[in-house]
Amino acid sequence: MIKDNTNPNYTAQLYNKFIDQLRLRDHHKNIKVTFILSNYIKMNFSSKIEQINKLKIWLDSFRPFSSIIVDELKKLYDVQFTYNSNAIEGNTLTQSETELVLTKGITVGGKTLEEHLEVIGHKEAIDYIETLAQQDTIVREWEIKQIHNLILRKIHPLEAGIYRTLDVKAAGTNYLYPEHYLISQLMNDFVTWLNSTEASQLHPVEYAARVHYRFVSIHPFRDGNGRTARLIMNLLLIRAGYPIVIIDNQKRNEYINAIAYGQKNQDDLTQLLSLIFDATIASMIETLRLLVTASDSKDKGQVFYQEITDYIDSLDDIR
Numbered sequence: 286m287i288k289d290n291t292n293p294n295y296t297a298q299l300y301n302k303f304i305d306q307l308r309l310r311d312h313h314k315n316i317k318v319t320f321i322l323s324n325y326i327k328m329n330f331s332s333k334i335e336q337i338n339k340l341k342i343w344l345d346s347f348r349p350f351s352s353i354i355v356d357e358l359k360k361l362y363d364v365q366f367t368y369n370s371n372a373i374e375g376n377t378l379t380q381s382e383t384e385l386v387l388t389k390g391i392t393v394g395g396k397t398l399e400e401h402l403e404v405i406g407h408k409e410a411i412d413y414i415e416t417l418a419q420q421d422t423i424v425r426e427w428e429i430k431q432i433h434n435l436i437l438r439k440i441h442p443l444e445a446g447i448y449r450t451l452d453v454k455a456a457g458t459n460y461l462y463p464e465h466y467l468i469s470q471l472m473n474d475f476v477t478w479l480n481s482t483e484a485s486q487l488h489p490v491e492y493a494a495r496v497h498y499r500f501v502s503i504h505p506f507r508d509g510n511g512r513t514a515r516l517i518m519n520l521l522l523i524r525a526g527y528p529i530v531i532i533d534n535q536k537r538n539e540y541i542n543a544i545a546y547g548q549k550n551q552d553d554l555t556q557l558l559s560l561i562f563d564a565t566i567a568s569m570i571e572t573l574r575l576l577v578t579a580s581d582s583k584d585k586g587q588v589f590y591q592e593i594t595d596y597i598d599s600l601d602d603i604r
Contacts, residue, residue: 299590300583306597307578318574325596326566333562337490340569343589344576345526351581358572362529363387366519367407370512372534376400402439410435410516411529418523423480426472432520433506433513441508448472449507458545462504471503489525493518494561498547498554522565528572530565 307318326336350358368383378386378393378400385391386404393401410432417428434446448468454461463471478484479496487495497518504510519529532540543556576582577589 296585296587296590297583299587299594302594303590303597304578306594310597318577319570321593321597322570322573325593333559333566334488334490336566337488337562337569340566340573341526343573343586344528344569346586346588347576347582348585350576351579354576354579354581357575358528360388361571361575362531363408363411366411366515366529366531367404369531369534370515371400371403371407373532373537373540374403374511376403378404399440403436406436406439407512410512411519414516414520415523418520424476424517424520426476429472429476429500429513429517432516433509436509436512436516437506444507448505451507453504453507455545457541458548460545460548462502468503468505472505475499475503489522489527490530490562490565491558493521493525493530494558495554496521497561498544498552498557501544502548518561527565528568530561530568532560532564533567536560 310321311317322340326339330336330339364380364384364387367387368378368380371378371383378396382393382396383404385393386401387408413432413435417424430446437445449465452462452464478499484492484495497514500514500517501510506513515532522528522530540557540560543554543560546556547554573589577586577593
């Protein structure tokens with residue numbers, strides 16, 4: 286297809302070509318969008334940050350997202366984020382059970398009331414950070430306490446949004462968290478850095494990851510720190526124009542070990558950053574999977590459709 290940016294129908298033509306290419310490959314080899322996108326960025330961009338930046342350019346080319354797309358993404362990530370974040374902390378509800386609790390209000394037999402309430406509280410916290418992300422305000426201790434309050438108020442109301450009053454250590458690694466009487470000053474320092482020029486100069490995904498690490502290393506609450514940290518991280522990512530990034534429960538051990546490695550090695554975040562970069566790439570590809578085949582996208586995303594249709598053509602030429 287000859288490139289013609291002056292033709293108002295050019296993007297729609299590229300969209301139709303892309304759909305035809307997918308239809309042909311799905312019929313013969315069951316090759317999906319996620320496979321094509323993953324291969325393309327790995328072949329063309331060596332670093333994970335470069336891959337994230339390319340995916341971000343593609344995502345932005347589809348903005349503004351239609352209301353149908355926004356609603357679908359909301360349903361998808363409410364369930365996936367809630368399931369995985371709670372599962373990391375030991376909740377035994379499956380992803381399908383989590384969806385039933387959120388969408389149907391169904392009580393699942395054999396599961397505790399607390400597990401159901403954790404699902405509801407986490408969904409309310411997602412709603413809160415999504416609202417907060419649209420506001421041009423700094424993130425203060427009050428907002429952090431509010432996130433924690435939403436997570437725990439139905440389960441442990443006396444601890445929800447309240448800093449711990451005793452000293453604790455990590456059960457799995459015996460890492461000793463800061464003494465409880467230091468938390469007030471540490472959290473003040475934390476939000477000062479979070480809103481600093483120094484922090485804002487980091488790449489948005491690295492910034493969000495470092496905020497997550499600093500928060501869990503302070504461990505300001507007796508319970509719910511991991512869930513709160515992942516919600517704060519995603520608040521910052523959403524505000525920067527990224528989709529919700531999910532730490533997969535299947536990578537729970539790798540995730541916990543990456544945090545522990547940083548805590549034992551002078552805050553070396555090599556492992557944690559790599560894991561969060563991977564999760565960001567996966568989330569962006571998942572979002573694009575929904576966007577790029579939707580009929581509502583027919584008049585958007587020209588930069589994406591041009592690159593990917595050319596890439597698929599090149600694969601055909603090789604064959």
